[in-house]
Amino acid sequence: MESIAGRKSALVWAVHISVLALVLLWVVPTFGLLVSSFRTGDQIASSGWWSALSTQEQSLSPIRVEGDEVQKDGAYVIEGTLFPRGASTVSAWGTSSRAIDAYVPGDTAELGDGQSLTLDDKGNYVLTSPTSLEGTRLPRIFATASQPPEFTLNNYQTVLFGQTTGTSIGRAFLNTATVSIPATIIPILIAAFAAYALAWMNFPGRALLVAAVVGLLVVPLQLALIPLLQFHNWIGIGKGYLGIWMAHTGFGLPLAIYLLRNYMVGLPRDIIENARVDGATEFQIFTRIILPLSFPALASFAIFQFLWTWNDLLVALVFLGTGDSQLVLTAALVNLLGSRGGDWEILAASAFVSIAVPLFVFFAMQKYLVRGLLAGSVK
Incomplete structure (x- = not known):
């Protein structure tokens, strides 16, 4: 029965499976490289290319507080945001690499010398100090946030x-x-x-x-x-x-x-x-x-x-x-x-x-x- 005309040999299916495997071994890494080339460094470091279209919760690189100092109610205040483009949601944050999830959004961290830092779930922060902050080293924020898919052409421009x-x-x-x-x-x-x-x-x-x-x-x-x-x-x-x-x-x-x-x-x-x-x-x-x-x-x-x-x-x-x-x-x-x-x-x-x-x-x-x-x- 194996030699009947029109009946495919088992070897034919083996060849087809082998060809398919070779194609996948070549196409999948190439497609992954293409997707990764449009992602940001933080997203590549925290998740694989196959999750590029899903929202990712990741620990962000530490961001140092920056901004123009203004006086409010006798205190010196610096306001800013971790996410200039928005669309990210903070789930936990901290001011030290040893405790990156010490606070939740809305909490106020006491930094000593009367300084305090507040961060909301949208990444907006407020640094308050009784004395001027000019010339001093501002604190860093370690945040864990949920970030939507993000693609950029900056990699190719660079x-x-x-x-x-x-x-x-x-x-x-x-x-x-x-x-x-x-x-x-x-x-x-x-x-x-x-x-x-x-x-x-x-x-x-x-x-x-x-x-x-x-x-x-x-x-x-x-x-x-x-x-x-x-x-x-x-x-x-x-x-x-x-x-x-x-x-x-x-x-x-x-x-x-x-x-x-x-x-x-x-x-x-x-x-x-x-x-x-x-x-x-x-x-x-x-x-x-x-x-x-x-x-x-x-x-x-x-x-x-x-x-x-x-x-x-x-x-x-x-x-x-x-x-x-x-x-x-x-x-x-x-x-x-x-x-x-x-x-x-x-x-x-x-x-x-x-x-x-x-x-x-x-x-x-x-x-x-x-x-x-x-x-x-x-x-």
């Missing part, structure tokens, strides 16, 4: 346009684009010519060149970093955009030639032979017939190369440098982890900015990916 040193990654974003776009286009141009020659042109040593390309696929690029950098210094390129473009081109060419050659070999031979009979040159055949028909393979490699260069850290550090004007996105994120490890909202926004462009490129060109990768695998 990340992309912030002036604070070590926070803005706008320059790093431009540096990464400057590296990735040429480092994707140059290998494609060179590999397309090489793949056509290896697929359709007869010359001595062609088989050895194909074998060499396949062999280069398994060579770790780390082995070539230092010798290649020394070569760049010797010819006068040194560290810079030209050097990193050449490095990414060299590291990407074996895969590019391999994919494009496999695809071009599978193209109908009759089309090329008829073009030669009609008097077309090899360059005309390549530009007018081969390239248009090879677009799926070109697009599949472009996806791989762009994702590799966009997410690269090692090659960028070796061939571009570590200065603030030379950092790429991955290096900037490493710096943020070291300098702003507690600012999760900044890290979340920065991380999502770094993956937004690769996500767009992948989804825009993914329909060509499978066609390009499977090219030449079935005759």
Whole structure:
């Protein structure tokens, strides 16, 4: 009965479940990162992204009393609020980190020297003192409050346009684009010519060149970093955009030639032979017939190369440098982890900015990916 036509094998369901699990493992963290990038630091620290749409009761970071001092009934008074935007409700508060819930809204805390502090459930406080408070250290308020969902664009404004040193990654974003776009286009141009020659042109040593390309696929690029950098210094390129473009081109060419050659070999031979009979040159055949028909393979490699260069850290550090004007996105994120490890909202926004462009490129060109990768695998 298991072999009856139309009956699905249990293996089919296993494949479907495995694919679904892989999709969830990729989509859920990405969606969580997106949601977290629009939340405030206090909300990220107190609750997970899955509760972003619900009201949260959380212990707020201590807020120091501030405001203009005025005289009322012979006393000096400072009034203010913990929540300038409102909409939060205080459930408990205190003036010491050892007793953050010592008082309830409406209570008055005696601070000594005749000073008193009152806080209501809306976060409005009144600090009263018999003497002037100017030049004195004002008390802090530790509050526990229920806060409604809150989303903000300030994280992205800080990340992309912030002036604070070590926070803005706008320059790093431009540096990464400057590296990735040429480092994707140059290998494609060179590999397309090489793949056509290896697929359709007869010359001595062609088989050895194909074998060499396949062999280069398994060579770790780390082995070539230092010798290649020394070569760049010797010819006068040194560290810079030209050097990193050449490095990414060299590291990407074996895969590019391999994919494009496999695809071009599978193209109908009759089309090329008829073009030669009609008097077309090899360059005309390549530009007018081969390239248009090879677009799926070109697009599949472009996806791989762009994702590799966009997410690269090692090659960028070796061939571009570590200065603030030379950092790429991955290096900037490493710096943020070291300098702003507690600012999760900044890290979340920065991380999502770094993956937004690769996500767009992948989804825009993914329909060509499978066609390009499977090219030449079935005759």
